Amino acid sequence: MRALITNDDGIDSPGLATLARAALDSGLDVVIAAPSTQASGTSASVAAVGDTGRVVSERRSLPGLDVEAYAVAAHPGLISLIACRGGFGGKPDVLLSGINLGANVGRAVLHSGTVGAALTAHLNDITSMAVSLDVGLDGPEPLWDKAGEAVRVVLPVLQEMPAASVLSLNVPNRAEVRGLRWAELARFGTVQSRVDEVGENEVELVAVYSEDSPAPGTDAALLADGYATLTALRSVDRDTSAERPLPAWSA
Numbered sequence: 001m002r003a004l005i006t007n008d009d010g011i012d013s014p015g016l017a018t019l020a021r022a023a024l025d026s027g028l029d030v031v032i033a034a035p036s037t038q039a040s041g042t043s044a045s046v047a048a049v050g051d052t053g054r055v056v057s058e059r060r061s062l063p064g065l066d067v068e069a070y071a072v073a074a075h076p077g078l079i080s081l082i083a084c085r086g087g088f089g090g091k092p093d094v095l096l097s098g099i100n101l102g103a104n105v106g107r108a109v110l111h112s113g114t115v116g117a118a119l120t121a122h123l124n125d126i127t128s129m130a131v132s133l134d135v136g137l138d139g140p141e142p143l144w145d146k147a148g149e150a151v152r153v154v155l156p157v158l159q160e161m162p163a164a165s166v167l168s169l170n171v172p173n174r175a176e177v178r179g180l181r182w183a184e185l186a187r188f189g190t191v192q193s194r195v196d197e198v199g200e201n202e203v204e205l206v207a208v209y210s211e212d213s214p215a216p217g218t219d220a221a222l223l224a225d226g227y228a229t230l231t232a233l234r235s236v237d238r239d240t241s242a243e244r245p246l247p248a249w250s251a
Helices: 014-025 076-084 106-111 113-123 144-160 219-224
Strands: 002-006 029-035 057-059 068-072 094-101 127-134 166-172 179-182 191-199 202-209 227-232
Touching: 002 014, 002 076, 014 029, 014 094, 014 127, 014 144, 029 076, 076 094, 076 113, 094 113, 094 144, 113 127, 113 166, 127 144, 144 166, 144 179, 144 227, 166 219, 219 227
Parallel strands: 002 029, 002 094, 029 068, 094 127, 127 166, 179 227
Antiparallel strands: 057 068, 166 227, 191 202
16 A cells, blocks of 8 residues: 655654654555645645745655655645645555644644645545644653554554545553543644734734643543544534525525
C-alpha cells in the first residue's frame, strides 16, 4: 500500500519523521508531502501560499529516511487534496497526518490542520488517520517514539476498516500508556481560545486550559487518564434529525 504522509507542523517536524518510520516499519510504501512552514490551525483549508494559483514544492532529503519527500508551500488540506488527485507521484491508498505536537480532541478537531488533512482524504475516498501526541501548553519533552508505537498498533486496524474510513488517534505523552480505547469526542477540547481586548479595534487570542472537566468516556477524559484514544470521524454529511416541515413556497 502507498501511504502519503503529511502534517501541519511543517516538513522538519520530528513527529512527521516518526510517523513516516512507523509506516515504513508496517510495510507501507511512503511518500512525504508536508507544509514548508508551520500551518497549525488551518483546518481543511485549500489555500496555497502565494497568489499565482500554482502550488510550489521542493524535493527534500530528510535525515534517516530514504523516501521521496516534498516541502510544499500550502496548507495540509490542500496537500491532501493534491495527493488524492494524483499529485506527488500518484494517488495514495492511505493518508497519514501527524504526528501533531499537541492533542487534537473534542469537537475542536474542526480547526486542526492535522485532522483537516485526514478529513479531506476521506472526502476524496481515501482511508486516512490523524495522529497527535498530548504535549500540553507547558511543553514537556515530546515522547515521539511512544506515539510511533501506537501508530504501529493501530495501522492494521485502519487497514481492515471500510474504504475511506478516517480515524483520529491521540497518544498520551507518558512513558507508560494504560491501553487503547475507542472514545467519544469531548464537547470542545482540553485547550481553548480566550479573547482579550488589547486596544481599540484589536483583540488577542490566548490559548488556555479548559476549566470544565471532560465528560467520562470522551477522548479528553480518557487521554488524561493515560489511555491512547481512537475516534472514527465523519466529515460533511446531511443531518436529517434537524429537518422540519417546510412552508409552501414557489417563485
